[in-house]
Amino acid sequence: MHLNHNNHHASLSTTPSPPSSPDPTTRLTYLSLDPPAPDPTSLLSDHLLSLIFSKLPISQYFSNSLVCRRWLYLHGRLVQSLKLFDWSFLDSGRVFHRLPNLSDVNIVHACIRVPRNSSILVTRKYFSVHLDSKLSENRFIDEGNLLPTRAIDKGLKLLAESYPNLRRLVAIGASEDGLSSVAKECQILQELELHSCGDLSLRGISGCMNLQIVKLIGCVDGFYSSVVSDIGLTILAQGCRRLVRLELCGCEGSYDGIKAIGQCCQMLEELTLCDHRMDGGWLAALSFCGNLKTLRLQSCKSSIDSSPGPDEYLGSCPTLEGLHLQRCQLRDKQAVGALFSVCRDVKEIVLQDCWGLGNEVFGLASICRRVKLLSLEGCSLLTVEGLESVILSWKELQRLRVVSCNKIMDSEVTPALSTLFSVLKELKWSPDSRSLLSSSLAGTGLRKKGGRFFKSYKG
Structure with a gap:
């Protein structure tokens, strides 16, 4: 049995034992015939002692519960x-x-x-x-x-x-x-x-x-x-x-x-x-979720929606703020296009380790005009050209994170993209371990120095 309190665990499968080879002083203590010293905690009420126990680190619960039956009893009521x-x-x-x-x-x-x-x-x-x-x-x-x-x-x-x-x-x-x-x-x-x-x-x-x-x-x-x-x-x-x-x-x-x-x-x-x-066709039902703020799709091994239907029947989620895709198959352009259409008012897009996310598929996200945060991780097919074609049209973009996207190269960053980078509130740029830009930005004021740093790059 494991005990868990506030996301911590304690095991009841072990019991303490005396040292295997105690020193002479310790041995005399074991053999002493003197009456045990009085327990000072016996003067405290159960309520007060429980209050003290509740202030201790969770890691001490197990050892404290083994002191005596009373402590075991009180600790059991804290779990x-x-x-x-x-x-x-x-x-x-x-x-x-x-x-x-x-x-x-x-x-x-x-x-x-x-x-x-x-x-x-x-x-x-x-x-x-x-x-x-x-x-x-x-x-x-x-x-x-x-x-x-x-x-x-x-x-x-x-x-x-x-x-x-x-x-x-x-x-x-x-x-x-x-x-x-x-x-x-x-x-x-x-x-x-x-x-x-x-x-x-x-x-x-x-x-x-x-x-x-x-x-x-x-x-x-x-x-x-x-x-x-x-x-x-x-x-x-x-x-x-x-x-x-x-x-x-x-x-x-x-x-x-x-x-x-x-x-x-x-x-x-x-x-x-x-x-x-x-x-097929389930995406169109999202428009009935009138208060939906976050939509997460994880481990979609096949198409997100095998038959989304025409755009005029899809509707949208006007309250949606975050769209998170993780380990999803994004090769079906019709399904991905339908998803972005339903989520056209989204403010945050997070794409992590998704397969098939090339320039053409990512270009479908341009319909989402209100994006303020874009996070890309493990998108190995996307290039700077595909990234630029979308985010330059997002006038409200404030935060950008690009991590482990190996086809995105520093040398391909254009002046237009560098200008956008210089006014972002947050930029995390480490598409691969060879990126010079990520190391050059460390410890710098991005708003002040970003634009000047990118002037040496040519499209």
């Missing part, structure tokens, strides 16, 4: 976050006596029955698991490696009844019954992350009226293959209308599902799609 690795700790009820004030619980690792001492560790985007040598043909985790759904639902019911003030929950393989228990008992639950949960199980969280952050992880290659489709997205949208952030990983869906989210969840500000399996 608010738990990542569970041993299901029996929950199933036996010990967790409720040991840690009565939890508000953040993650049970995913405890639900996966794999050897903890294996030397094989597989890490995916969302978690790491130890595996034995008996792997199945196509998957790292078989259905038999997960606890039965009935056992998981029972554990969720126990958690919900014991922690009505639960604010964050991470679970896997739960059904509608288990999630319904959580929705009924945990009225202030604000953040929920569900792994390997299908459409129908999402009916269980329709009663979570105060949910603000939801992460749904459907299909993960090699681990599990549950299906979250338009049905599940519609159920989620109709039941959880206060969503502010939604992340869909390995989920299916289409125009209808995203439209339902936009129409019902009018407070939605941040939408993330990772390794999505959306049907």
